Amino acid sequence: MQASVEVKDLVKSYGSFLAVKGISFNVFDGEIYGLVGPNGAGKTTTFRVIATLLMPTSGSVKVCGYDVVREANKVRKCISYLPEEAGVYRNITGYEFLKLIAKTYFKSSKDAEEALELGIKLSGLNERLYDKMKSYSRGMKRRIQVARTLMVRPRVAILDEPTAGLDVSYSYSIRELIKDFVKQYGITVLLSSHNMHEVEGLCNRVALISSGQILVEGYVSELIKEHGVRNLEELFIKLVR
Amino acid sequence: MLRELILKEVKDLIRDPRIWIPFIISALILPLVGLVVSTGIKEGVAEVSAPINLLVSDLDNGFLTKYVLDNLSKLELINNLTIAHVKDLAHLKAIALEGGFDVILIINEGFTKSLLSGLKANITLIDVVKTVGMMSALKSSIVTSLLNDVVGDIMLRYYGLNISSSIIKWPTNAIIMTYLVPRNQLVAGSSSLLTQLGMTSFIMPLVLMIITISVLQMAATSTAVENEERTLEVLLTLPMSRFDILMSKLLGSFTVALVGSSFNVFGFVIYFYIFSATLTTSVPASTLDFAPNIYLIDPTSIMYLTVSVVLASLAMASLGVTIGVLSNDVRIASTISGPIVMLVILPSYYIMFVDTLKIGAPLRYLLYALPFTQPMMIAKESVISRPDALTPMWLATSLLFSIMLLLLTSKMLTLDKLLRVQRALSSIRRRKETLMT
Numbered sequence: 001m002q003a004s005v006e007v008k009d010l011v012k013s014y015g016s017f018l019a020v021k022g023i024s025f026n027v028f029d030g031e032i033y034g035l036v037g038p039n040g041a042g043k044t045t046t047f048r049v050i051a052t053l054l055m056p057t058s059g060s061v062k063v064c065g066y067d068v069v070r071e072a073n074k075v076r077k078c079i080s081y082l083p084e085e086a087g088v089y090r091n092i093t094g095y096e097f098l099k100l101i102a103k104t105y106f107k108s109s110k111d112a113e114e115a116l117e118l119g120i121k122l123s124g125l126n127e128r129l130y131d132k133m134k135s136y137s138r139g140m141k142r143r144i145q146v147a148r149t150l151m152v153r154p155r156v157a158i159l160d161e162p163t164a165g166l167d168v169s170y171s172y173s174i175r176e177l178i179k180d181f182v183k184q185y186g187i188t189v190l191l192s193s194h195n196m197h198e199v200e201g202l203c204n205r206v207a208l209i210s211s212g213q214i215l216v217e218g219y220v221s222e223l224i225k226e227h228g229v230r231n232l233e234e235l236f237i238k239l240v241r
Numbered sequence: 242m243l244r245e246l247i248l249k250e251v252k253d254l255i256r257d258p259r260i261w262i263p264f265i266i267s268a269l270i271l272p273l274v275g276l277v278v279s280t281g282i283k284e285g286v287a288e289v290s291a292p293i294n295l296l297v298s299d300l301d302n303g304f305l306t307k308y309v310l311d312n313l314s315k316l317e318l319i320n321n322l323t324i325a326h327v328k329d330l331a332h333l334k335a336i337a338l339e340g341g342f343d344v345i346l347i348i349n350e351g352f353t354k355s356l357l358s359g360l361k362a363n364i365t366l367i368d369v370v371k372t373v374g375m376m377s378a379l380k381s382s383i384v385t386s387l388l389n390d391v392v393g394d395i396m397l398r399y400y401g402l403n404i405s406s407s408i409i410k411w412p413t414n415a416i417i418m419t420y421l422v423p424r425n426q427l428v429a430g431s432s433s434l435l436t437q438l439g440m441t442s443f444i445m446p447l448v449l450m451i452i453t454i455s456v457l458q459m460a461a462t463s464t465a466v467e468n469e470e471r472t473l474e475v476l477l478t479l480p481m482s483r484f485d486i487l488m489s490k491l492l493g494s495f496t497v498a499l500v501g502s503s504f505n506v507f508g509f510v511i512y513f514y515i516f517s518a519t520l521t522t523s524v525p526a527s528t529l530d531f532a533p534n535i536y537l538i539d540p541t542s543i544m545y546l547t548v549s550v551v552l553a554s555l556a557m558a559s560l561g562v563t564i565g566v567l568s569n570d571v572r573i574a575s576t577i578s579g580p581i582v583m584l585v586i587l588p589s590y591y592i593m594f595v596d597t598l599k600i601g602a603p604l605r606y607l608l609y610a611l612p613f614t615q616p617m618m619i620a621k622e623s624v625i626s627r628p629d630a631l632t633p634m635w636l637a638t639s640l641l642f643s644i645m646l647l648l649l650t651s652k653m654l655t656l657d658k659l660l661r662v663q664r665a666l667s668s669i670r671r672r673k674e675t676l677m678t
Contacts, residue, residue: 014660051478052477052478053655053657054657054660073480076479081474083474083475086472086474088470101479148475
């Protein structure tokens with residue numbers, strides 16, 4: 001299997017503080033890979049490096065075979081990134097926002113229109129899509145951001161806490177949307193979450209990260225079996241405590 | 242209870258650097274403003290208070306004229322009074338230029354006769370103006386006043402109380418004109434009127450600069466909002482270059498601001514045109530030996546000025562984008578914008594007061610090249626002379642300035658660098674807070 005994301009000995013420091021302490025992992029084509037850990041574990045920093053937003057202090061990161069430092073522009077063409085606290089443009093309608101994204105990624109108007117159609121469908125906002133985004137609820141904003149991330153059918157979608165702060169209903173709909181989308185388009189997804197049940201239900205493989213280091217990595221079912229726990233949450237508590 | 246709340250409010254405000262930084266910066270900048278303004282004012286005051294070199298063309302040749310001129314020459318404010326009996330204006334102009342005279346006084350034929358008949362006498366005064374400044378060109382007014390005093394005194398002694406007090410106060414009918422040396426042109430009206438036009442020419446760009454400040458704030462706010470609303474992270478991962486992202490910010494803000502201020506710019510240009518036209522067309526051409534131009538400020542200069550103001554707006558937008566990129570939120574962007582605007586406008590005060598034609602070449606070219614001072618230079622020099630011959634090149638320099646600024650900012654537009662700047666600002670804030678507590 002080919003790796004869409006290759007992280008090797010990644011170190012990232014902010015001044016004297018080491019946020020990521022030499023982690024390594026691969027995410028293979030078409031899989032949903034979860035990075036799980038407590039607050040401040042280094043998940044967002046790792047995602048930001050993969051998304052070309054931050055430069056690694058040392059180590060290497062390749063996405064779709066391109067180096068995130070030397071070939072950042074090529075990396076940006078094959079990823080789509082959903083930050084944990086992605087905001088929206090208050091005075092732009094959801095429709096205008098999706099159209100802008102479609103036109104940014106696709107030169108051909110046919111491809112852009114197809115992406116826009118997909119975005120409209122994924123957002124599920126119906127007529128509210130034509131309202132200014134400042135009137136959207138938190139769940140609606142997240143939904144449009146998820147639609148924005150997936151509609152361009154990236155080779156790698158990086159989703160940082162896609163359901164953070166959402167109620168059960170919205171969280172469920174976003175999880176289903178991601179699952180269906182991966183099944184249909186075969187893209188690679190790299191996601192982080194605090195919700196262990198969510199990770200268990202969505203991801204093929206996971207890495208448990210704490211204080212900038214990966215504690216364990218592997219298939220969810222194998223990890224549960226190997227550590228003699230009932231679920232991922234118990235494993236998490238066992239390892240982090 | 243109220244005391245505690247007030248205390249909380251004071252602590253909350255005083256610990257926020259965004260509140261006190263502008264006060265400190267203003268305190269530092271204001272003395273600088275004073276220095277710049279006083280330099281210009283000193284030059285103006287020195288010019289006005291210098292004794293006047295007066296060239297008199299005595300066409301009357303009467304005994305009263307001789308008496309008046311003799312008295313006038315003894316006054317402290319008159320440095321050099323030279324009498325010529327020349328009717329030809331071109332000849333007078335040449336003598337005035339050669340002798341460095343400030344004012345030409347033409348005593349018309351019938352001066353003595355009119356006064357002896359108890360009537361007002363006709364005189365013509367021409368201000369010889371080499372530059373337009375806040376204090377320049379008040380000399381014809383001084384000469385008129387001195388002349389009226391001398392003549393009024395004679396009239397009072399000659400007629401006693403048998404004459405109207407208005408004749409004693411204002412015994413002359415003065416036609417006042419201004420000779421613009423750099424452009425070899427006569428315009429109607431006193432040079433104080435010209436100064437008004439000069440004022441218009443450099444105050445209006447200042448007004449326009451204020452409009453361009455709105456461009457800066459709009460650009461700064463719109464970029465800072467990306468930081469505040471957390472949309473920047475997504476923007477930076479889109480498949481487009483940093484320069485394109487900034488260019489879109491710049492051109493977006495600029496377009497909105499340009500549409501918003503286009504009415505003001507249009508109104509300003511029309512105003513400028515009409516004002517200058519009124520001034521020159523009112524000159525009685527038959528009395529002059531060189532024909533005045535139809536417009537004091539030619540269409541090319543007005544076109545240069547318009548383009549320059551537009552480019553200044555673009556540069557302001559560019560600066561705004563840079564400020565926005567460095568700002569965590571809108572409040573910080575506003576905090577930084579205020580003092581920067583003051584710094585940007587500061588050189589304009591200097592231009593307002595000094596004789597730009599006398600500024601040394603390096604500084605003069607710098608003032609022409611910088612987009613923030615260029616409209617002031619063009620406007621001021623359009624009145625007295627013509628804008629610099631290299632103005633098209635300076636306009637290109639102004640455009641280049643905006644592009645270079647944007648290019649430099651695009652190098653900073655990485656989350657790494659922004660976080661580093663923000664961390665540095667936070668550590669300064671924390672240090673200050675520790676010192677305060």
